[in-house]
Amino acid sequence: MSYKSLLSDRCDIYHLKEDHAEEARYGIPAPNLQPIRTYGETPDLQNVPCYFTEKNQSIVQQDPEQVIYHSYLAHFPADADVRLHDLAVWNGVSYTLQQPRNIKGHHLEVLAVRDEKL
Template sequence: MAIEDLFNHRCSIYHLREETTSPGWGLPGQTEYSYPDTPDLSGVPCHFNVGASTELAQESPFTTYLYTGKLNLPAGTDVRINDKIVNEASGLDFTAQEPQDIRGHHVTVTIQRKGSLNNTAL
């Protein structure tokens, strides 16, 4: 079986943008971070691994959850730390941790999704 057979999902990758704006008059600028409206890469073959961990933390007024999983991508895919990765099938978005090149064979990246659950909905 070839590595390409593993990539049964598709994802979009958005690179984090950094922009420094200054009000002028020699005042220091403020750095803002954002993602573009359109993905830098779309339709990227990938595999979202099933084995993942989740954590729930009871906080007021909401419960916070943290999902941590692994994503496999073809070798040479331009994925960076803090990129937004969107599963094209589900529409769920994740934040990339540091990508690891696995011997030029493929790229593995830990992905996280963090959010809040409304306690009244539980």
């Protein structure tokens, strides 16, 4: 049985894009403004083979509602174009990917996290 056959899940990956402001805002010149970070409307990578395993889940009471913090350990093939702060959509839920770790050139492991108000 090959490793790729173990990657039974599929997800879409959106890369983080940076745009720079074209005009001054609030009296700050445009070159001095922080870049505007967004994700595209369409995924940069579709149907990427992966495998998600739940790592941690907690619910925290905040004012005025509860927030769920959920983290998964996601596995990807070594040649997958996965980057820091990418957005992965798996089973209709969006996760922000942390720094990918290349495991001996064999595969990538990435912590995928989400926080959502309940």
